[in-house]
Amino acid sequence: MAKKKAKVELNQYLAEIEKRAYELYEARKQNHESGTDFTDWLKAEIEIKQKYNID
Numbered sequence: 818m819a820k821k822k823a824k825v826e827l828n829q830y831l832a833e834i835e836k837r838a839y840e841l842y843e844a845r846k847q848n849h850e851s852g853t854d855f856t857d858w859l860k861a862e863i864e865i866k867q868k869y870n871i872d
Contacts, residue, residue: 823869830865837861 838854838861845852866872 825869825871830869833865833868834858834861837864 838857841857841860842852842854844850845857
């Protein structure tokens with residue numbers, strides 16, 4: 818049985834990605850890891866898409 822997709826408003830979705838991307842950035846800087854804001858955003862987007870079961 819397929820998972821039901823959750824409905825989420827665009828502004829909420831983008832705000833969650835932005836918040837998570839910043840958390841990833843802070844962790845990356847604290848651990849002296851390489852990366853960019855773009856890769857932080859992409860990783861955050863993947864995580865939030867999984868949260869809401871968005872393909």
